[in-house]
Amino acid sequence: MAFEGLADRLQGSIQKIRGKGKVNEADVKEMMREVRLALLEADVNFKVVKSFVKKVSERAVGQEVMQSLTPGQQVIKVVKEELTELMGGQQSQIATAKKPPTVIMMVGLQGAGKTTTTGKLASLLRKKHNRKPLLVAADIYRPAAIKQLETLGKQLSLPVFSMGDQISPVEIAKAGIQKAKDDHQDYVIIDTAGRLHVDEALMDELKQIKELSSPDEIFLVVDAMTGQDAVNVAQNFDDALGITGVVLTKLDGDTRGGAALSIRSVTEKPIKFVGMGEKMDALEAFHPERMASRILGMGDMLSLIEKAQTNVDEEKAKEMEQKLRTASFTLDDFLEQLGQVKQMGPLDEIIKMLPGANKMKGLDNLQVDEKQLGHVEAIIKSMTMKEKEQPEVINASRRKRIARGSGRTIQEVNRLLKQFEEMKKMMKQMTTAQLKGKKRGGFNLPFMK
Amino acid sequence: MSFFKKLKDKLTLQQDTMSDKFREGLTKTRDNFTTKMNDLIANYRTVDEEFFEELEEILFQADVGFDTVMKLVEELKMEVKRQNIKDTKDIRSVISQKLVEIYQGDEKFNNDITLQEEGLTVILFVGVNGVGKTTTIGKLAHSYKQDNKKVMLAAGDTFRAGAIEQLEVWGDRVGVDVIKHAEGSDPAAVMFDAVQSAKARKADILICDTAGRLQNKVNLMKELEKVKKVIEREIPGAPHEVLLALDATTGQNAMTQAKIFKEATNVTGIVLTKLDGTAKGGIVLAIKQELGIPVKLVGLGEKMDDLQPFDAEKYVYGLFADLVDEVPDED
Structure with a gap:
């Protein structure tokens, strides 16, 4: 039941088409099915998925994927681009009324996190925007909701306006705004009670509050774990109130958060903030690209590509490839490669980022010992130029010297030399196999346990 | 007697059946689900890949778990192949059967909260x-x-x-x-x-x-x-x-x-x-x-x-009620 990201899902189809020069329409269709499943699994609403897949599919069948030599990657790229675009730009600004106070209304289902978000938003307004917010406790229904807001206000040293739970929320909102005017507070955040989008009486109450307080922002607070119903909730609240933005809460959990996409596409309102924890400063701006990656369960792979692009010198890579082909690969080159790999970050992390790494022979459950890498480096650096270029000259007494020089044991030196020989052999096979289109075998690098 | 028929009779006998609230709460989903299911069957004459995709979506819409949907659809495909079903009208009973199987897993469980007979x-x-x-x-x-x-x-x-x-x-x-x-x-x-x-x-x-x-x-x-x-x-x-x-x-x-x-x-x-x-x-x-x-x-x-x-029976019945009503009597 472990969730598979899109990249993992596509592995199967990619393996099937590997070796084919080009992919045909049927292959694309199969890949699109995986895209669809990945999105559904991430809780994106099925209607949204449908129109999305159609769009991606059109692009894929066109030039981009079918002409590509790496159709799998290309599909992922297209999907991610479209998804990011659909998510909209980053818009975390909060409206400011021409004449203060600016009024913000917080609305949503029960338990979405409105009160907590109200506190976080107030804290953000004060810290980042240097504003003076007043919190208005208009949730008279849930027991101790007022108390909760008051406690948060005390923690943040921010004023909270409340009138108990016997007065209508409409009156409370009205009085709260007046209070802010009197006290020269420039923002008012009204915390309303959670309610079902189908509860007409309570939705009417919100409409009344809206009419009376003419808010500059109406934020719909939505739990990131919401399933297919997210579209109904967002649609109803938007129809009734005309929301201006969305706050996605509990994103510090392990949900994929497909609800974000659903909400965005039915309301076309920006997701402005995301709740990332229970602390009062855990409110962050929404990053469409990060969200897209998260929904696809593949953020890591893209950052790997980025890392590789920035850290591996292309010319050097070409040179290396040439050496591999001619089998003139030396221990020195090996060391250089190690250095490049190390620059990319912790090795086991990098290997985990590779899609399908868990399915590759010899790479599953791989543990990379960073220390070992250092040892390998030390051993190679203790060799003379000649030894590095022609490892076959390393006899017993040279081994002894290298071991002493690097502070390692002779056994370790032996192991490294043996593995290097094997690697060279394998690389030779790989390069010839690539040329002839043969299957490659498993491999083992000196720093792998 | 088919399972659903039995279930239906049982529920009709219980005059105090599910509270209005429970029924009310479920009506929306049920309507949705059943309309969808009927549309599906009406829209697709032949049982093909597209039909199954639609079916998957209907199940997903009820937030039925991912693997459960996949498994159910997979089993349905097998069944369709085995019985050589071509017409969507004939698949209705097969879908019902499979839903029953999901449901029947429930019967073995004790749905009550157990209170100690003595003490806390x-x-x-x-x-x-x-x-x-x-x-x-x-x-x-x-x-x-x-x-x-x-x-x-x-x-x-x-x-x-x-x-x-x-x-x-x-x-x-x-x-x-x-x-x-x-x-x-x-x-x-x-x-x-x-x-x-x-x-x-x-x-x-x-x-x-x-x-x-x-x-x-x-x-x-x-x-x-x-x-x-x-x-x-x-x-x-x-x-x-x-x-x-x-x-x-x-x-x-x-x-x-x-x-x-x-x-x-x-x-x-x-x-x-x-x-x-x-x-x-x-x-x-x-x-x-x-x-x-x-x-x-x-x-x-x-x-x-x-x-x-x-009440698992009522819950499943509530979700799939109208679909169940369409099940032809087998006895």
Whole structure:
């Protein structure tokens, strides 16, 4: 039941088409099915998925994927681009009324996190925007909701306006705004009670509050774990109130958060903030690209590509490839490669980022010992130029010297030399196999346990 | 006699069938589901790949778990091949059969909350933030109070602002004692005190609240294990029930919640809350199937008596009722 990201899902189809020069329409269709499943699994609403897949599919069948030599990657790229675009730009600004106070209304289902978000938003307004917010406790229904807001206000040293739970929320909102005017507070955040989008009486109450307080922002607070119903909730609240933005809460959990996409596409309102924890400063701006990656369960792979692009010198890579082909690969080159790999970050992390790494022979459950890498480096650096270029000259007494020089044991030196020989052999096979289109075998690098 | 026919007869016999509320709550989804299913069958003459895609979507829409949908559709495909079904009209009964199979897994489980015949019963509530643990505890306390049980509550959510007060308000409403410490104190210590005083005051039932926590917060899950251990240590065999509160609007993540909370606290049952909205929490079918955790209670609103025992037959029947009505009699 472990969730598979899109990249993992596509592995199967990619393996099937590997070796084919080009992919045909049927292959694309199969890949699109995986895209669809990945999105559904991430809780994106099925209607949204449908129109999305159609769009991606059109692009894929066109030039981009079918002409590509790496159709799998290309599909992922297209999907991610479209998804990011659909998510909209980053818009975390909060409206400011021409004449203060600016009024913000917080609305949503029960338990979405409105009160907590109200506190976080107030804290953000004060810290980042240097504003003076007043919190208005208009949730008279849930027991101790007022108390909760008051406690948060005390923690943040921010004023909270409340009138108990016997007065209508409409009156409370009205009085709260007046209070802010009197006290020269420039923002008012009204915390309303959670309610079902189908509860007409309570939705009417919100409409009344809206009419009376003419808010500059109406934020719909939505739990990131919401399933297919997210579209109904967002649609109803938007129809009734005309929301201006969305706050996605509990994103510090392990949900994929497909609800974000659903909400965005039915309301076309920006997701402005995301709740990332229970602390009062855990409110962050929404990053469409990060969200897209998260929904696809593949953020890591893209950052790997980025890392590789920035850290591996292309010319050097070409040179290396040439050496591999001619089998003139030396221990020195090996060391250089190690250095490049190390620059990319912790090795086991990098290997985990590779899609399908868990399915590759010899790479599953791989543990990379960073220390070992250092040892390998030390051993190679203790060799003379000649030894590095022609490892076959390393006899017993040279081994002894290298071991002493690097502070390692002779056994370790032996192991490294043996593995290097094997690697060279394998690389030779790989390069010839690539040329002839043969299957490659498993491999083992000196720093792998 | 077909299974659904039996089920239908049984339900017709019970004149007090499902409460109006329950029916009302389910109507929306059911209509949706059935309309979809009928549209599907009407729209597609032949059983092909597209037909199955549509079917998958209908099931997904009810938030039925991902793997459950996949498995069901896979089995349907096999069945279609085996029986050589070409016309969508003929597949209806096959779909029904498969739904029954998901459902029948439920029968073996005990959906009741087991109370100790003698002495104290401890019920521990766990779940992520905002699912309705405290509210459910208030309602449950009310229902036991109606049965003349001596109930006590333990305010184990010492983290969230106002959580203790929220439980106290419920305690006042229902008329039961609440054991509490100050906000920010150790929840395990609250539990220790609560168990001691529940024993001293000879309470029948102690219901323990805990702070909502996301299941991927390792430290918080460890804290919960500790809370449970403290109760275990004070009363062997307790907590007698560990109930996971689950928001019906939650999507596929509910499966992960159930899995990890089960690992940490050996969850004995689920309370499906907020079932009075348009979401129906179809994921509970998958949770039952994969983890064997039954739903024991459903929350249908914010009033004191809006908590009801879960009746799997009614739930499944409610979801698929009209589809079931279409099942041709086989006998």
